[in-house]
Amino acid sequence: MVLDFVVPSPQGTSWGLGGTCVNVGCVPKKLMHQAALLGQALNDSRKFGWEYGQQVKHNWETMTEAIQNHISSLNWGHRLSLREKSVDYVNSYGEFVEHHRIKATNRKGQETSYTAAKFVIATGERPRYLGIQGDKEYCITSDDLFSLPYCPGKTLVVGASYVALECAGVLTGLGLDVTVMVRSVLLRGFDQEMAERVGSYMEQHGVKFLRKFIPVMVQQLEKGSPGKLKVVAKSTEGPETIEGVYNTVLLAIGRDSCTRKMGLDKIGVKINKKTGKIPVNDVEQTNVPYVYAVGDILEGKLELTPVAIQAGKLLARRLFGGCLEKCDYVNVPTTVFTPLEYGCCGLSEEKAIEMYKKENLEVYHTFFWPLEWTVAGRDNNTCYAKIICNKFDNYRVIGFHVLGPNAGEVTQGFAAAMKCGLTKQLLDDTIGIHPTCGEVFTTLEITKSSGLDITQKGC
């Protein structure tokens, strides 16, 4: 049985079966990102000979309707697929009442009780709010953005997570006036050099950044769809305060695990008091032997759909299929779908230095110019590739970073190669596919330690 229930967001948004990824994450995010990229493609296409009227406008409602239709088809697909496999789906909120027993409350408030031999908690997370005046009443989050029935207009995005940057990037690409308010660093936890390059590209392409500020108050000036909001923010470094007026304020400051209100204390499942995350062993088992957990709520694991899927499948196979395979969390690749995409696998440069010491590492890097950018007139020293090698393990590639178009497509195969023990020599021995962006990794020569110039010239 699957119990799934979506508590409506403070703005009243709810959705169907499938979780964050399908409804308010990866899927609508990437589709909106595609809409924004198409805007750029429209611009480029003129240089390639395509002719049409000057100003091309974007219609928000057309886009969201199309995206929501696709999401509905996915919700439906999941329901069908559960039915085909004879899995009971109950649209109710589940809470533990005692060992092996939960109570399920549906939208109408009706309660039903269920028992089971084993339980898997996979309740995921929801966006965090600031805890300031006006936040829940007037601000939206990624839970609301992808189905917003009106164009958000001039937007303030609060946060520096990949969610914040991806959303800000999309909205700018669709032609909106966007500001990002950042408390300290961009993309915490990611390679900071890459994070700054991501941010720099966004800035060059019209995204405004307010760095080292946090909002202290959100006030409604005008009602509407969208209305007008006044935001007061305080500097993190001094007494300075600033004010701004926006149509929409989008909070993207982090996500909280949905583990605090499901009676886990009643059965003694340990959770991290501060984060709400659940610590598990290497077979995804909690401290209570019949209770397992997968996905974003796991402590110390990556918050990614494919990781959750892999962990979930393998867990089921171990519990019921006699399989012994555990989920491999090492060298999991990911991609940030900002206007210029950032794909990575393995360690950030900072983490690598921390673990191995700088003198034991060799970092190779280069700018590269995607061929498609040449005629389009885009900059030739923006896209960037970097690998971090461990000198004492055969120059094993322990970190892979690429900033460029189709970063996800590029990174995936390299992640497989890293799984197979990729070294610098193997990279050098492999022939590139020409002309692509990915081939740049087969001809990396300049090291950071050499201090040589990596600016680009010709083919």
Added chain:
Amino acid sequence: MAVMAMAAALRGPGGRFRWRTQATAGGVRGSARGAAAGRQDYNLLVIGGGSGGLACAKEAAQLGMKVAVVDYVEPSPRGTRWGLGGTCVNVGCIPKKLIHQAALLGGMIRDAPHYGWDVAQPVLHDWRKMAEAVQNYVKSLNWGHRVQLQDRKVKYFNIKASFVNEHTICGVTKGGKEIEGALEYGITSDDIFWLKESPGKTLVVGASYVALECAGFLTGLGLDTTVMMRSIPLRGFDQQMSSLVTAYMASQGTRFLKHCTPSRVQKLPDGQLQVTWEDLTSGKENMGTFSTVLWAIGRIPETRSLNLENAGINTNPNSQKILVDAQEATSVPHIYAIGDVAEGRPELTPTAIMAGKLLARRLYGQSLDVMDYSNVPTTVFTPLEYGCVGLSEEEAMARHGEEHVEVYHAYYKPLEFTVAERDASQCYIKMVCLRKPPQLVLGLHFLGPNAGEVTQGFALGIKCGASYEQVMRTVGIHPTCAEEVAKLRISKRSGLDPTVTGC
């Protein structure tokens, strides 16, 4: 039919090479350095300034050698000529991918309204504007190469090497039959990238990747395009994948005349070309009218014009390519051949570049590294791109036997196709493995958007000896097309439906 520049490195006995140049009438392009007569001292003379030749020359110069590059472009029958850089830069990879991009952008313009962009359809394409932009970029690369040679003190001569004869280009089929009008009225890939005016309604003759890529982008730019093939598409490539490639092209409007060979091309009073062909299945003759006929039936190396027999260099009489060993050496000591002109080598820019570099390092840098030509990845930039590395299914079966091969496959739908309402019927991935655990990956075949980008990293995986199990342990990046490779679960042998469902 196009011919290619070759890259041959000549090193004289005692480490120095002397050569005399003669200005040939009617063929010399003006260049201050060009018509140098008299003796020169060089460690290395490279004939052919393309991918392989330039890489070898630059590397040798970097190792301290005195190097000269001789590059000359014999104008095509249509009079097209170009600068330094070889096929890739001037009439291959670079203009091809740029024009492919122009065609893809046309598709994106059609997608845009689905995503909310208010673009009135249909949108028209201006060939001239595109051609000018592409040609300007290519010229900047020609210039870039000249500067690079200068920076490395490599001498560049834009003249033919002294033992070159006049060579002929003719529209010869495999059987050696000459086609009336082919030479006078047809163009080739040497010309298409340099056309100032749109080619209009085009007949592409051939089934090579050149033929399909050109036909693909012409269709994408809105031109009425037909492909005439004698037999199978993309000979040498995995045939299941090749038929999916052409099926997609057909769904996008490219017409295919299969099992047909042209017999005659005539010019009509209004300037149009009338092509007569034989349908090999029915034996009947057919006719059609086109603005342009593009021949893409294969390429031959420019070895005849070099009079290699005079130097005692052996060639394969069928392909006319130069026979080389693992060190790229020809039958004559101190004469080497790399790039497309060498027998048995993949005809790809990156392999030529690497071969050129490694050769220079072996000759002058005390290196012993020899090229590894196995598992070279490549991509065919047809409208739906096809990236591959390793063995085709047929090759794997032939080499290992059907019982020892396991093929995993999937039909998938790129997320971006959903809202755009694009047909994804031919988006397909196939991984050919050994059946025995851990199931070594023998070949990967990917048909879909950005195939080159997807394939590159997996080629690395194969170089690392990836097994199916290792690829399956790799977590996918979501949402991408590439992740589908790491999710291949259905084998052909199982007979189960390989269509990917759901998120």
